[in-house]
Amino acid sequence: MRRPMLAVLTVAAVALVATATAAQAATTYVVATDGSGNYTTIQAALSAAKSGDTISVKAGTYRGQVSIPAAKSGITIKGATGTSSDIVITGNVPQSTGGATGSATVLNLAANTTITGVTIANTYGIGSQALALYAGGDRQVYRNVRLLGRQDTFLSWGGTGSKQVRQYVYKSYIEGDVDFIYGNGAVVIDSTTIKSLDRGSSNNGFVTAAATNATNRYGILITRSTLQGPSATQTVALGRCWHAGNAADAIGQVLIRESTLGGHIRQAGAWQDMSGFSWKTCRFNEYNNTGAGATHGTSDRPQMSASTAAGYTSQKYLAGADGWNPVQP
Template sequence: MRALSTVLAAALLLGLSTATANAATVTVAADGSGNYRTLQAAVNAVSAGTTISIARGTYRETVTIPAAKSNLVIQGATGNPADVVLVMNKAAKDTGSTLTSATVTINSPGTTVRAVTFNNDFAETGASSEQAVALAANGDRQVYDNVRVLGNQDTLLSWGPSYTSRFRQYFRNSYVEGDVDFIFGLGTMVFANSTIHSLSRGSSSNNGYVTAAATDRNNTYGFLFSKCTFTSNAAAGTVYLGRPWSPNGTANQAQVVIRESTLGAHVRTAQPWTDMGTTTWKSARFFEYANTGAGAGTNANRPQLSSSQAATYTPQKYLAGSDGWNPAG
């Protein structure tokens, strides 16, 4: 009996030790006061399911989180995303492609990120191949809470292993800024209660495009902006809400809904959607619903959802997929 008790006690201790390891929290601090000095070093070392807390500081590094490191929680230690900045300055012309220009690439499913800034501070000159991604969200069931994503052209990318990928990402209480196609890709992204800021390019006629969706035509859901605020310091009527992207000649059909959001005066009121190359915006699935603000309006060039249609285009519907995922509550 005593031997059995000893075995049971040892097993219990082993179980507790394993549970503790599986629920481990490690810290990143540039000054060496944490477990690791860089986020990439922490990612390389930890197991799936680990929480990584990042101390206040600016971390100039390129980070890639592989798919195998699933269910990580990455959080800024102060709760203020401006205090924890992950930044690099690479553009497509430096790395060979838009995708590889990303400051941070997150391929892992189930990842949650809180209170962190992703930044690509490449200095735009107006030359070609200056796409510079701050965050490439390339995994399914990812949540970004109270984050900032900063850049110019191609700031935030949602991607996957194929042109028919349907990876889902949920951004809430966040801030995204850029100028040209700065929210783009083929995934399903939901932005809730977030600020979408268009930077001025100094033009009196065209200061860029918010979205460039490349949604698979068989995917009902692309990008949704729900109860967001669209802001800018650009001239009035000089920014498009989006244009349809067909990467490598794919027959994708962009899908974007902006609903119950406040649109600033920078948004083109007569026609907020436009073509990309030979792909016409009228072939895309662009819709609005119950928007307000100086940039809002209704006309033949601004397709609107009816109330009954709007019930199909909610954060919950976009994110549910086939597994019923519901981070939006």
């Protein structure tokens, strides 16, 4: 007669433990420069946070590097106001002194992270590579973010060899001049404004520099986006072929599809050689673009066919072996 009651109590106890665990996983830490939150720096909040936690950042300017180590997976950092320009994470360290990891204003090596509603900037300016964001973890999502820099603004990097990380950037803003979207990850940049800055030259830089490993089908996809530029027409290339460390198997892959290209994009020479490697050794294509910078009339602007493009969607770039699909309609 008593055993059923014990079973009910045991089930109830398990339910209480599960509820407590869920509540613990949902902890939100508030960061505010004026001391009105739990912490005054994002880094301090990250030190306390566990997988599943959220860091809500109040309006303000936060200086110095924010580093999210690989052990801090599953964390969300979100701007509290929903307006990305209200929350600015900024640094000015060049790669010439800090290296790629030390230069990055945000160094995100963790998987399953989400960052929304913030600005990430490196204000070093012209003269050296200077990263705003180093995205080195798998299954990362960036929504409503502003990535500001000059050379090497946004790096997606999975390490040497065929290992690949995946990132999804949605309804955001990225600006820079030289190779400012680059790396060997599988990156989808969707419904985003991409602005090339004016260097006061007939060469105003390159939007992408992909180093995709030859064994990986997918690299950088820019889709449903708008490419804007400086006033000088036909001075910006869509990308160049980066063989990182002179690796022969870094056969970059870039597709720009269903996007609007401004008149700053070169008509001929939109894809460029780099460090002695011909752009033709890489996998560069366009599909169904519009705008003054889009052309279908020159042999050095390869256009992907509709049948092939069906295999190069956002979902396919990001699916991997686990079927990850963060893509917004």
